[in-house]
Amino acid sequence: MGYSGWVSDEFPEDTVRHVIGIMKETGDGLLDGNIRVLKKTGTANDRKQHLVIAADGGNIHLKIFNNTGIAAVLKDIFRASKARKFYASNFEIRKRGIPSPDALFILEKRMLFLKFSSIIATREIEESTPFTGHYKAWVGTRPEKDRLNYIEEIARFIFKLNSSGVCHADLLGNILVNAGGGRIRMYLIDNDAVKLFDNLTRFDYIKHFEGFYDYFVKKAAVSREDWETLCREYLKMDKSVSDSVEGITQHVANRKNLLYYLKNY
Numbered sequence: 001m002g003y004s005g006w007v008s009d010e011f012p013e014d015t016v017r018h019v020i021g022i023m024k025e026t027g028d029g030l031l032d033g034n035i036r037v038l039k040k041t042g043t044a045n046d047r048k049q050h051l052v053i054a055a056d057g058g059n060i061h062l063k064i065f066n067n068t069g070i071a072a073v074l075k076d077i078f079r080a081s082k083a084r085k086f087y088a089s090n091f092e093i094r095k096r097g098i099p100s101p102d103a104l105f106i107l108e109k110r111m112l113f114l115k116f117s118s119i120i121a122t123r124e125i126e127e128s129t130p131f132t133g134h135y136k137a138w139v140g141t142r143p144e145k146d147r148l149n150y151i152e153e154i155a156r157f158i159f160k161l162n163s164s165g166v167c168h169a170d171l172l173g174n175i176l177v178n179a180g181g182g183r184i185r186m187y188l189i190d191n192d193a194v195k196l197f198d199n200l201t202r203f204d205y206i207k208h209f210e211g212f213y214d215y216f217v218k219k220a221a222v223s224r225e226d227w228e229t230l231c232r233e234y235l236k237m238d239k240s241v242s243d244s245v246e247g248i249t250q251h252v253a254n255r256k257n258l259l260y261y262l263k264n265y
């Protein structure tokens with residue numbers, strides 16, 4: 001069993017070796033003078049694990065996909081590992097100007113052509129919170145203009161994805177927000193779930209609104225008014241669509257009925 005992969009030029013290879021050492025250990029805690037496990041979810045028996053490690057230069061997020069069971073190992077002979085998919089899409093995403101954490105390294109744990117797990121290491125976005133936990137709390141304590149400003153940033157983020165042909169299958173849960181200094185900055189994560197296109201179709205652009213509709217309207221976590229503001233702000237930016245707020249709402253609300261989605265996603 002060995003590890004192979006890619007390491008960013010700026011990232012010390014020694015640290016990669018230490019990280020591999022950490023993954024071989026079962027316990028937490030101090031493993032090396034400079035490297036410490038801060039957080040750990042899941043075990044090697046789970047399909048997905050997360051580890052946060054403190055190292056020189058800042059915290060590192062490790063996302064580990066395990067092929068648990070022989071069927072998963074066999075399947076992965078014929079397809080790229082999650083880490084490899086991430087590798088392929090991540091650089092393209094950044095090239096297209098979408099803010100995303102720095103990729104530090106990816107690894108595949110393998111024996112010959114059998115892949116047992118794959119690992120994605122990214123640099124932590126400091127003081128960031130997933131959007132779903134952030135929005136409500138943040139706007140709840142701010143004046144009205146800050147709320148509008150936040151919604152504009154969401155619209156701009158969606159527009160940026162759409163106009164660059166980046167389609168994320170699970171957008172809402174994978175936006176990290178940093179609101180340091182009052183400015184809203186958004187980052188795309190979970191980039192192994194991204195599909196890249198030259199141009200997004202009408203259905204793809206609406207796809208990115210789905211999670212927001214569920215969060216703002218269906219779960220009534222926010223309000224219908226904020227949802228409508230989001231659509232309105234988006235439509236101001238995207239001159240390529242001639243939809244109305246009601247149009248977007250209807251498409252998103254009725255999406256389960258659209259065969260198109262069943263075929264494509």
Ligand SMILES: Nc1ncnc2c1ncn2[C@@H]1O[C@H](COP(=O)(O)OP(=O)(O)O)[C@@H](O)[C@H]1O
Pocket residue numbers: 048050061063101122123124125126128129130173174176189190191
């Ligand atoms: N580079 C990063 N910086 C800060 N937080 C991160 C980073 N990568 C992941 N996280 C945190 O870990 C969580 C899970 O990561 P993610 O890549 O979305 O995996 P999952 O497939 O489990 O959703 C995120 O919601 C975020 O809170």
Ligand SMILES: [Mg+2]
Pocket residue numbers: 173174189190
């Ligand atoms: Mg995620």
